[in-house]
Amino acid sequence: MPQLSTIFPPIGRVVSASSTFELSTMQRTQAHQYVLFNCPEVTPFIEEFKGHLRRRSRGRRISNTEIEMSVNKDFINWFPQRINNPDISSTMSDDLKYLSQGPTPHARRFSAFNVNGFKFRTESREHGLKTQNSGVYLTSSTSCVASRADQNIREADLAYYGKLEDIIELNYYGRFKVTLFKCKWVDTTRDRGLRKDPWGFTSVNFSRLIHMGDREEHDPYIEASQAEMVYYVNDEVNKDWKIVIHLKPRDLYDMGEGHNEVCEMEPCPQQDLNQFFSESEHLPLFRDDEDDELLNEDTNDHELHENESMSE
Secondary structure, three states: OOOOOOOOOOOEEEOOOOEEEEEHHHHHHHHHHHHHHOOOHHHHHHHHHHHHHHHOOOOOOOOOHHHHHHHHHHHHHHHHHHHOOOOOHHOOHHHHHHHHHOOOOOOEOOEEEEEOEEOOOOOOOOOOOOOHHHEEEOOOEEEEEEEOOOOOOEEEEEEEEEEEEEEEEEEEOOOOOOEEEEEEEOOOOOOEEEEEOOOOOEEEEEEEEEEOOOOOOOOOOHHHHEEEEEEEEEEEOOOOEEEEEEOOOOEEEEOOOOOOOEEOOOOOOOOOOHHOOOOHOOOOOOOOOOOOOHHHHHEEEEEHHHHHHHHH
């Protein structure tokens, strides 16, 4: 029996039925690549690969932009070769060896998942429901170019807003499993998809999307552990825009094994009782919806019981 992985310990809880499906080549590449680039244990190998690219340039100065492009394209193939190199293979951990193989061709799919104090649902799962649990937000350190004149790569913390389309679980041959959220992401890299008004409210435009998943270099996935929840309110003035509302995590209580749902506790809204009695002078002191016959029957029964008690 394999040992529990220290790279990806179990996080979160499935709260829906699951189904098994076969990953397409593009799905498997995009999902596995995201896992690699967001695993701290892999970071030293990414830096080693960058050094390999510089040496391979044979003295030609290679820009940081070119290096980033090569990493995104070629690292996924170089990494397993490096890990399984006979010269160093015996020093590599089992976790890294399983990780280098990539996930199995088959994955699991869910429609709801609890993590970070939130219960997320896919857009399709909440179709027809009044509640909205598909809004996803995260802040990520992203490589970007400062300007057209300055092509050097900069690291910047960018806010990403999306809607949850799919929840999948990758299986790395039984060694560990990784749950990913696939989202449709608003283009927050420019003003056409994200803006703030003078009052500090953030609005997003879902007709302006990035990383839609139809190209290999797209990045539609995030780890479930990275997700925070938001919900979107329609802007009645600007029809294509939605106002972002950030939510605080709720308290989740595990009700024991065998239950597919987790009880969510949230504070009741404070009620202002004065609003009900602000016009107390106009409140009727009797109910006009009662049946007079029922009232009379109750009165007669009460008097009858009183007479019987006195006779005794």
